[in-house]
Amino acid sequence: MTARRVTTVLFDAGGVLLDxxxxxxxxxxxxxHVETTIDELSTSESIARTTIDRRVRExxxxxxxxxxxxxxxxxxxxxxxxxxxxxIDTLAxxxxxxxxxxxxxxxxxxxxRALKEAGHRLGVVSNAxxxxxxxxxxxxxxxxxxxxxDSHVVGVEKPDPQI
Numbered sequence: 601m602t603a604r605r606v607t608t609v610l611f612d613a614g615g616v617l618l619d620x621x622x623x624x625x626x627x628x629x630x631x632x633h634v635e636t637t638i639d640e641l642s643t644s645e646s647i648a649r650t651t652i653d654r655r656v657r658e659x660x661x662x663x664x665x666x667x668x669x670x671x672x673x674x675x676x677x678x679x680x681x682x683x684x685x686x687x688i689d690t691l692a693x694x695x696x697x698x699x700x701x702x703x704x705x706x707x708x709x710x711x712x713r714a715l716k717e718a719g720h721r722l723g724v725v726s727n728a729x730x731x732x733x734x735x736x737x738x739x740x741x742x743x744x745x746x747x748x749x750d751s752h753v754v755g756v757e758k759p760d761p762q763i
Contacts (some may be wrong), residue, residue, distance in 0.1 A: 609715055612758075613726035614701040617708050618739055620645055621700055628690060629679065636677040644676035666692075699731055704739040712744050723747040727757045 611617055622641045629636055652660075654667045668687045679687060694700060716722055722745050726732045730752035736745070751757040 606720065608721040608723070610723045610725050611712070613724050613728060613732045615649060615705075617705060617712070617724065617741065618701040618732075618735055619703045620707045621703050623703075625691070628687065628694075629677065632679070632683055633675065633685065634679045634683075634726070635758070640677050644673045650671035671682070672683060695729075699729070699735050700742060701737060702735045704741070709740045710746075716744050719730060721746050723749065724751045725758060726739060727751040 604706060625641055642658045643657045648669045651672055653739060656665055665686055665733065666676045670691055674684050674687060712722060724745050730750055730751045733748040749763060751763060753763060756762045
């Protein structure tokens with residue numbers, strides 16, 4: 601087998617290029633007297649994402665994944681159980697209105713830019729809600745991708761090969 605040069609790189613958006621807006625989440629929790637830090641939110645988010653990914657891979661219903669993800673995250677940072685569903689409803693509304701995964705992951709813009717400058721073709725394929733291209737641009741990725749495929753826009757989600 602001969603080595604081939606990589607010419608094209610495809611990225612996911614959420615969790616790879618874009619991170620959850622922890623500052624927004626912290627302000628929301630502060631207003632409800634839930635004391636936490638950005639670091640605690642980040643650690644809890646990682647655990648929640650890993651847990652939900654595993655559940656879905658094992659056959660869990662993906663339709664429940666979003667709320668379950670936030671239930672895990674909120675429980676880990678000490679949100680009172682009686683407030684959890686209301687907080688999730690507020691997060692859902694904010695996500696629908698402006699998005700929650702809108703902050704560039706540290707170092708990701710620079711890495712993507714370096715790949716582009718090295719001559720790689722770059723694209724994004726994301727299970728998203730129709731605004732991933734806007735979110736990427738707002739986070740500093742404008743002009744770096746040749747294509748952005750948003751599952752909501754194309755009507756099919758990963759892992760379906762049609763995407």
